[in-house]
Amino acid sequence: MLGLHRLRDFVAHLPTTVLTATEPNFVVMFERIGAFAVLGSLFLISYPKRPVFVFVIVFGTAIVLELAQIFIPTRDARRRV
Numbered sequence: 001m002l003g004l005h006r007l008r009d010f011v012a013h014l015p016t017t018v019l020t021a022t023e024p025n026f027v028v029m030f031e032r033i034g035a036f037a038v039l040g041s042l043f044l045i046s047y048p049k050r051p052v053f054v055f056v057i058v059f060g061t062a063i064v065l066e067l068a069q070i071f072i073p074t075r076d077a078r079r080r081v
Helices: 002-012 025-046 051-071
Strands: none
8 A cells, every 4th residue: 555655646746847748749649558558457457348348438538538638728639740
C-alpha cells in the first residue's frame, strides 16, 4: 500500500513542463496508444472470456475522450500537420 502512495505523490508532483505543446506528434500518439494498450490488457486479464466486450469498451472510451475534447475550449482534438 505504501508503494501506491509513493507513486501517487510522484505523479502529482511531476513538473508540468514535461507535458508541453512542443512534444513531437509521434511521442503523444505513442503515449496515448501505450496507455490504452495497458488499459486494454488490464481489462482483458479481468475479463478473459469477453475479448470483444473489452475491445468495444477500450476503443469506445478512446473515441469518446478524443471527441469530447472538441467541446473543451482549451483543448484541441484536431490533428495538426
